[in-house]
Amino acid sequence: MIGVAIVGLGYIGKVHLQTLLRIPGVKVKALVGRRVERLRELAETYGVPKVTDDYTELLADPEIQVVHNCTPNHLHYPINRAFLQAGKHILSEKPLATTSQETAELARLAEQNSLLTGINFCYRYYPAVQEAAAQVRNGALGKVHTVIGSYLQDWLLYDTDYDWRLEKDAAGSSNVIGDIGSHWFHLAQFVTGSRITEVMADLKTTLPVRKKPCAGGEEGQYTEYEVEVEDYGSILVHFDSGASGVFTVSQLCAGRKCWIDLQVYGFKAGLAWNHERSTQLWIGHRSQANQFLMESPQLQLPETKRYALLPTGHPIGYHDAVYNMFRDFYLNLGLKLDGREPTHPLPDFAEGHRELLITEAILQSHQEKRWVEVP
Ligand SMILES: NC(=O)c1ccc[n+]([C@@H]2O[C@H](COP(=O)([O-])OP(=O)(O)OC[C@H]3O[C@@H](n4cnc5c(N)ncnc54)[C@H](O)[C@@H]3O)[C@@H](O)[C@H]2O)c1
Structure with a gap:
């Protein structure tokens, strides 16, 4: 089982949560958001064991291998950077960050740390x-x-x-x-x-x-x-x-x-x-x-x-397009974790930088x- 955390549970964060339930071999283990009370309800509904309002609590959590970043744009850079530095694979929302200096650094970090990245260009x-x-x-x-x-x-x-x-x-x-x-x-x-x-x-x-x-x-x-x-x-x-x-x-x-x-x-x-x-x-x-x-x-x-x-x-429909994206991401991740080359072209952080x-x-x-x- 690959352990996943979702940061930001607004409109698109909930789409990520519901879509992840359809991906075999994946378990959502933590939800991160500003209003913990509301998150608890979501966590109960979908069987997610942990909720927190502080994403840094998850940086060293060995149960989490992948992070989905669904926060507003200005938080993409600090959150993506912290999790890349902590060795987590990331599927981020677009735009990857708010400046090309930031996106260049994120793309470089992902490459240096050999981490799989994706951006939800779902259409x-x-x-x-x-x-x-x-x-x-x-x-x-x-x-x-x-x-x-x-x-x-x-x-x-x-x-x-x-x-x-x-x-x-x-x-x-x-x-x-x-x-x-x-x-x-x-x-x-x-x-x-x-x-x-x-x-x-x-x-x-x-x-x-x-x-x-x-x-x-x-x-x-x-x-x-x-x-x-x-x-x-x-x-x-x-x-x-x-x-x-x-x-x-x-x-x-x-x-x-x-x-x-x-x-x-x-x-x-x-x-x-x-x-x-x-x-x-x-x-x-x-x-x-x-x-x-x-x-x-x-x-x-x-x-x-x-x-x-x-x-x-x-x-x-839209949920299925997002599912198609996530399915390719997790198929690639499975291959990568087996030491094999990913086979499905994905919009990654290098693409997000461009x-x-x-x-x-x-x-x-x-x-x-x-x-x-x-x-
Ligand atoms: N790929 C797509 O089709 C698509 C569609 C919609 C949104 N998006 C992207 O997703 C991102 C979120 O958009 P949205 O429409 O869901 O916004 P939203 O306002 O509905 O949700 C953002 C959520 O992030 C939470 N949040 C804010 N600060 C936080 C923090 N420090 N830690 C954890 N959570 C925090 C907010 O409480 C809110 O629940 C944006 O970057 C947007 O561009 C992409």
Whole structure:
């Protein structure tokens, strides 16, 4: 049994907890959070033996081999660093940290200590996305020339909508680019198999003053808060393959909940995928009728069938995409602990570092109003 601790049990921490119950050979042994009383209820429900509000208690705990870090962004660096130094494998939430100095150090520490790392870029684990990447790899599209898309949400549309993601101290210097832009450009690079090398960005804080709920105050009591981070961005991108592209991200697009749209066009065919219809892969043709491939363990390419967990016609969902990610992580960990090479490509801390470099290049491009190379 591999012993696991989860730090941060908010929205995504609970998704990690529930998903880990499905992974064979893994036992969640500790929950770490700020409100121990609430954690106790969760621990009882899911049979977790230990709860604490202090993650440092687990650094020397021999029962814990893997840590899932699900805290807000500013805590990713100190918590990931402490556990890497303590020799624990880590599956962290994105973004890996808030600056590229921090992410470089985390990637270096993981490498030096020979630890397995992963970042929960879960959208790439939908079967249709795996299929899209495999079709690009096997040449079905021909040379890719254009990649376009968006990631749109509406949960920050009103000035009374509030979250730690709007505060620099917790989110880092970026809100929407680091939060959901990172998902989009990770997907675009994964599906095309190429890297973003240059960016040209236009960012905006659509609502620069928001109503922040007063701490401990009655419902409806607010203070005015000046938001310094962006909630909208449109970015032109160049890929190392020679492809060009553009994407838009926003958290204020009424009606769009988790609208991740990715379109990839080559000289032979095009592909399009949208998270709100995640089972479908659109395949576009110039000289014949277009197609829709439904995710399917029967109809997908041999290397992507394992991600389509149910018989054709039974759609999988977000929890299953996260499961697909965790399954590959723990399969790799099993191989590593046996002294063998991991076989499943994973978004790791080195990848998390590159995503931060892209985020920083986007922020710099907007500030300087010019194209910026990703280092
Ligand atoms: N991969 C994805 O699809 C995805 C989805 C949502 C969130 N995320 C990422 O996950 C992270 C958390 O986001 P969320 O939406 O779950 O936020 P959240 O606010 O719902 O949860 C964060 C939790 O961390 C806890 N916390 C704060 N300080 C702590 C500390 N010192 N020790 C332990 N726990 C502490 C909070 O009490 C809270 O329960 C963010 O970095 C976010 O970018 C990723």
